[in-house]
Amino acid sequence: MRNIAGRNLIILLITGALAPTAQPQQPFDLVIAGGRVIDPESGLDEVRDIGISGDRIVKIGPGPFTGADTLDARGRIVAPGFIDIHRHAHGDISYRYAARDGVTSAFELEIGAPDVDAWYRMMGPARLINFGVAAGHIGARMQVLGDKSFLLPSGPGRGAASEAQIQEILAMIEKGLAAGAVAVGVGTAYTPGASPQELAAVVGLAARHGAFVHAHLGGGLRRLAAFLRTADQARAAVHVAHINSTAGGDIGEWLRALREARERGLDVTTELYPYTAGSTLIQSALYDGWESWPDERFASLQWAATGERLTRATFARYRAQGGSVISHANTEANLRVSMVDPLPIIASDGGRDMADQPTHPRATGTFARILGRYVRDEKLLTLHDALRRMTIEPARRLERRVPEMRHRGRLREGAFADITVFDPATVNDQSTYTNPAAYSTGITHVVVNGVPIVRGGVLDEKAELQGQQVPMGPRVPGRPIRAPRVSR
Numbered sequence: 001m002r003n004i005a006g007r008n009l010i011i012l013l014i015t016g017a018l019a020p021t022a023q024p025q026q027p028f029d030l031v032i033a034g035g036r037v038i039d040p041e042s043g044l045d046e047v048r049d050i051g052i053s054g055d056r057i058v059k060i061g062p063g064p065f066t067g068a069d070t071l072d073a074r075g076r077i078v079a080p081g082f083i084d085i086h087r088h089a090h091g092d093i094s095y096r097y098a099a100r101d102g103v104t105s106a107f108e109l110e111i112g113a114p115d116v117d118a119w120y121r122m123m124g125p126a127r128l129i130n131f132g133v134a135a136g137h138i139g140a141r142m143q144v145l146g147d148k149s150f151l152l153p154s155g156p157g158r159g160a161a162s163e164a165q166i167q168e169i170l171a172m173i174e175k176g177l178a179a180g181a182v183a184v185g186v187g188t189a190y191t192p193g194a195s196p197q198e199l200a201a202v203v204g205l206a207a208r209h210g211a212f213v214h215a216h217l218g219g220g221l222r223r224l225a226a227f228l229r230t231a232d233q234a235r236a237a238v239h240v241a242h243i244n245s246t247a248g249g250d251i252g253e254w255l256r257a258l259r260e261a262r263e264r265g266l267d268v269t270t271e272l273y274p275y276t277a278g279s280t281l282i283q284s285a286l287y288d289g290w291e292s293w294p295d296e297r298f299a300s301l302q303w304a305a306t307g308e309r310l311t312r313a314t315f316a317r318y319r320a321q322g323g324s325v326i327s328h329a330n331t332e333a334n335l336r337v338s339m340v341d342p343l344p345i346i347a348s349d350g351g352r353d354m355a356d357q358p359t360h361p362r363a364t365g366t367f368a369r370i371l372g373r374y375v376r377d378e379k380l381l382t383l384h385d386a387l388r389r390m391t392i393e394p395a396r397r398l399e400r401r402v403p404e405m406r407h408r409g410r411l412r413e414g415a416f417a418d419i420t421v422f423d424p425a426t427v428n429d430q431s432t433y434t435n436p437a438a439y440s441t442g443i444t445h446v447v448v449n450g451v452p453i454v455r456g457g458v459l460d461e462k463a464e465l466q467g468q469q470v471p472m473g474p475r476v477p478g479r480p481i482r483a484p485r486v487s488r
């Protein structure tokens, strides 16, 4: 009996694998009709119809397909939904901006969460777009060292940890990995007191769990070299956050070092956001030692809440108060070096304030800005290259530990129907440093798990009308994405 049941189960599983949604008699639930379908994984670039049933792509082919619902994509590009692997803005308002920028999955990987289970509980079973989190070293060490600051350490979390405290930090990260964290986040720029031994222990732990380490390093090639050596020794997969801002004027050398590391077999990736200014919390360790800065340096900083440029006096006042600051520290020339290089993934690093409003235009315009300004207007990178770095590359970065990511970031039969349709002639960012709260334009339709959330360039009516609390239901299709959980 048991054997027969087992065999039936196997047959069921095999059938399921071959045809994820077994039935589909047409019409499909949803058809995306007549668009130029580009799939960076397979190289497909043809005018096609896409038939969707439930949450999956069932058929891609020459149309016309018929569906209960149809999105007209004629004259538009149909791409896999964009995957943002570096985003701090995870709220209902933030996700509307992300959706209007073409993002269908968003991950908090650099800071991550000190308590991964609690993060997923807080996010709940459904949001506008898919979401996931890393186990965060920064937050774990803040808890262990008793730093009560918001998000980033500005007290004892910056200092050194004892051997016993390091063990406690590691135990918290390991608990997060067992709870399905998709990666391990570290930010040595924010934790100057973390010793090389502490970092090596974190990297080793991640490697044992098949998790990659998403790292915000401090500047300087020596720090990159040390980090890559640590990764080599642990045979860990690692990811260097926002190389555009961290490398600054050394961008060419940083990219070369990453390429050499990849050639010797290290699984290392990186990312960029398409802006010359960064953003962080003014109270963070990044600005330790500000007292000895020359006066003119403060003017490179802009207070996010008001847009004003800072002086020594206003810097001191806001540092005591705490909040987001925009840092005009990079050049367009450096940024372009990172963009023409095929390696960096596109990721926003977008943040938000306490009211879930964006603090920097990268939170709202990153993806449309690449497609509009840098692909169409300036021809700095090709459309195919840009889409590859927004879809399949971030999916691959995650999929070793998170099997469902093998079915996202692609347009193929059987994949999840996460799809972004945009107008190549009009796609663009609209947000600026003084007004980051502007929706991108030219993103025509966005579909998450088979459900349209942007339709005809505007958020689906129900998504638009949502208040702070998202009502559960079929119109809120985004799901938690996590690694398989380990029971202990």
Ligand SMILES: [Zn+2]
Pocket (backbone or CB within 6 Å): 086, 088, 110, 111, 349
């Ligand atoms: Zn970040």
